[in-house]
Amino acid sequence: MSQFPKQQKIAAIIGTGVIGAGWAARYLANGYIVKAWDPGENAAEKLQQSIENAWPSLQKIGLKQDADLANLHFCQTLAEACADAQIIQESAPEVLEIKSKLLQEIALSAPVDAIIGSSTSGFKPSLLQKSVNNPERVIVTHPFNPVYLLPLVEVVGGELTTAATIEQAKALYTALGMHPLHVRKEIDGHLSDRLLEALWRENLHLVNDGIATTGELDEAIIYGPGLRWALMGTNLTYHLAGGDAGMRHMLEQFGPALKLPWTKLEAPELSTRLIDSMVAGTQQQAGERSVKELEQLRDNCLISIMEALAQYEVGAGKVLSDYRKAI
Amino acid sequence: MSQFPKQQKIAAIIGTGVIGAGWAARYLANGYIVKAWDPGENAAEKLQQSIENAWPSLQKIGLKQDADLANLHFCQTLAEACADAQIIQESAPEVLEIKSKLLQEIALSAPVDAIIGSSTSGFKPSLLQKSVNNPERVIVTHPFNPVYLLPLVEVVGGELTTAATIEQAKALYTALGMHPLHVRKEIDGHLSDRLLEALWRENLHLVNDGIATTGELDEAIIYGPGLRWALMGTNLTYHLAGGDAGMRHMLEQFGPALKLPWTKLEAPELSTRLIDSMVAGTQQQAGERSVKELEQLRDNCLISIMEALAQYEVGAGKVLSDYRKAI
Numbered sequence: 137m138s139q140f141p142k143q144q145k146i147a148a149i150i151g152t153g154v155i156g157a158g159w160a161a162r163y164l165a166n167g168y169i170v171k172a173w174d175p176g177e178n179a180a181e182k183l184q185q186s187i188e189n190a191w192p193s194l195q196k197i198g199l200k201q202d203a204d205l206a207n208l209h210f211c212q213t214l215a216e217a218c219a220d221a222q223i224i225q226e227s228a229p230e231v232l233e234i235k236s237k238l239l240q241e242i243a244l245s246a247p248v249d250a251i252i253g254s255s256t257s258g259f260k261p262s263l264l265q266k267s268v269n270n271p272e273r274v275i276v277t278h279p280f281n282p283v284y285l286l287p288l289v290e291v292v293g294g295e296l297t298t299a300a301t302i303e304q305a306k307a308l309y310t311a312l313g314m315h316p317l318h319v320r321k322e323i324d325g326h327l328s329d330r331l332l333e334a335l336w337r338e339n340l341h342l343v344n345d346g347i348a349t350t351g352e353l354d355e356a357i358i359y360g361p362g363l364r365w366a367l368m369g370t371n372l373t374y375h376l377a378g379g380d381a382g383m384r385h386m387l388e389q390f391g392p393a394l395k396l397p398w399t400k401l402e403a404p405e406l407s408t409r410l411i412d413s414m415v416a417g418t419q420q421q422a423g424e425r426s427v428k429e430l431e432q433l434r435d436n437c438l439i440s441i442m443e444a445l446a447q448y449e450v451g452a453g454k455v456l457s458d459y460r461k462a463i
Numbered sequence: 464m465s466q467f468p469k470q471q472k473i474a475a476i477i478g479t480g481v482i483g484a485g486w487a488a489r490y491l492a493n494g495y496i497v498k499a500w501d502p503g504e505n506a507a508e509k510l511q512q513s514i515e516n517a518w519p520s521l522q523k524i525g526l527k528q529d530a531d532l533a534n535l536h537f538c539q540t541l542a543e544a545c546a547d548a549q550i551i552q553e554s555a556p557e558v559l560e561i562k563s564k565l566l567q568e569i570a571l572s573a574p575v576d577a578i579i580g581s582s583t584s585g586f587k588p589s590l591l592q593k594s595v596n597n598p599e600r601v602i603v604t605h606p607f608n609p610v611y612l613l614p615l616v617e618v619v620g621g622e623l624t625t626a627a628t629i630e631q632a633k634a635l636y637t638a639l640g641m642h643p644l645h646v647r648k649e650i651d652g653h654l655s656d657r658l659l660e661a662l663w664r665e666n667l668h669l670v671n672d673g674i675a676t677t678g679e680l681d682e683a684i685i686y687g688p689g690l691r692w693a694l695m696g697t698n699l700t701y702h703l704a705g706g707d708a709g710m711r712h713m714l715e716q717f718g719p720a721l722k723l724p725w726t727k728l729e730a731p732e733l734s735t736r737l738i739d740s741m742v743a744g745t746q747q748q749a750g751e752r753s754v755k756e757l758e759q760l761r762d763n764c765l766i767s768i769m770e771a772l773a774q775y776e777v778g779a780g781k782v783l784s785d786y787r788k789a790i
Binding site: 361 | 528609613644654657690716737748769789790
């Protein structure tokens with residue numbers, strides 16, 4: 137028998153580092169009972185501290201009715217944490233052996249209809265669900281730091297995952313105020329970390345080659361392209377850079393630059409097939425909206441973002457407020 | 464004799480595509496007289512249209528006292544546009560021969576003490592200032608679309624550029640409400656486009672390999688990491704991901720992942736020298752602020768950015784407003 141009222145949902149948090157603690161805070165804010173386990177030293181105290189730090193932000197976002205810090209329970213065993221949960225979030229260190237072993241243990245303790253999500257930033261779910269009991273419920277659910285604020289969670293199924301598990305997970309995360317992105321093909325690093333890693337590796341090369349400091353490289357993002365990325369990814373951004381003809385014109389005009397030695401990363405051949413995929417994709421993103429309309433939306437968002445940052449005298453917001461003072 | 468009152472500043476805009484028109488709008492908003500030239504069909508009408516589209520945004524940002532759309536003059540020749548200017552912005556297509564030829568012509572017409580800035584996204588200034596009269600005044604001044612809103616401008620000097628030109632340019636752009644980033648070493652793509660290109664090329668690979676659509680890849684940014692990039696670059700973000708021990712811990716923990724096949728881009732060796740550079744750089748960025756304090760600042764900014772986007776029902780802002788409605 138569960139010690140908790142039947143109607144209240146339970147999330148098990150296995151591993152309570154930066155990511156696990158972020159999950160715990162988000163579930164608590166959504167009125168879940170959170171049962172956490174981590175074998176690390178002072179893990180319970182550290183988790184309590186992390187959640188208390190996150191709480192004021194979650195209050196600003198808005199708490200669900202049942203949200204209560206008292207719903208946090210630190211368990212002595214993994215089995216105890218998982219026993220009644222509808223969702224188990226595994227957020228152990230990024231080491232395949234550790235994760236595989238934990239997932240096997242989780243699967244033995246968790247209800248057979250619970251979703252078992254791994255926060256892995258890189259491993260394919262098919263690799264993780266091997267040798268796990270009832271592997272159809274195992275998926276990758278990769279969140280982003282801070283997990284209690286950023287809405288993105290990549291949901292990836294493995295060869296043995298059922299479509300029902302994916303749908304159930306998407307509904308659960310949507311209810312948590314997240315944006316579940318179903319990654320349809322398994323790939324190391326999923327989608328987001330492949331993009332992040334490309335950026336990170338180029339940063340490392342530029343520091344390694346003595347070209348710039350980390351601070352200069354960060355400035356090269358936050359005062360320019362980084363502002364756009366809060367509202368538009370690379371692809372839609374470049375659709376707009378192409379003028380009225382959009383992505384196709386952009387590829388015609390800047391395609392040849394792909395041959396230039398601008399990064400350490402080699403570019404793919406701009407085949408007709410690739411060009412068509414890029415154009416079709418961005419056309420779908422743009423939908424009925426013309427480049428002009430998208431530009432107007434972009435500009436409104438950019439000004440609002442800079443004004444938001446100006447409140448905290450950060451980056452482009454500081455530049456804007458200094459400028460306004462000087463007028 | 465100039466036809467304009469001596470006290471009013473004059474900017475020459477050579478090439479009036481998306482970038483040149485953006486420059487023109489920013490200079491007009493700052494009370495400059497703008498003298499533009501472009502050999503393209505209907506260039507004058509297109510420029511007028513682009514500036515009128517940008518103007519409402521610039522009004523929101525704030526116009527300088529002398530700002531007036533009537534200060535825009537489309538010239539019949541490059542020489543006429545450059546004759547009285549204090550700053551010449553060359554924004555021709557990204558073809559070395561075209562840019563070199565134009566810069567030579569500009570240098571023959573412009574005042575000898577005017578700054579000549581090229582908007583090139585990739586070419587090194589030393590390459591561009593060759594065979595130009597008084598090359599000490601030629602620099603790269605690389606802006607970001609939309610130029611009238613985004614504050615970043617990369618300022619890069621060539622072998623023949625004087626330090627005085629760099630300082631003069633930095634002061635000029637700061638007065639325009641921009642953030643001039645002095646790129647200290649010449650490199651193809653400068654800093655920002657090396658980072659952007661790494662991301663762009665990985666996007667192209669993922670579409671080319673049939674892994675994801677452009678829309679899914681953009682979602683992988685705007686709902687997560689893209690929100691952070693408006694306020695913190697990759698390096699400071701990873702400093703925070705390392706917990707209290709910051710970048711050094713991050714490199715120890717995630718360094719081995721650099722060997723994983725997460726991107727098409729090979730990573731550099733994490734040598735002691737590279738680790739020390741990464742740690743020293745991010746320490747300097749953090750300054751006196753602890754990781755906890757930076758986290759608090761980050762969270763406040765992220766909430767404000769999501770609220771800013773919520774006004775326009777865009778990306779993470781839409782997710783936030785849907786969530787709040789459901790509470």
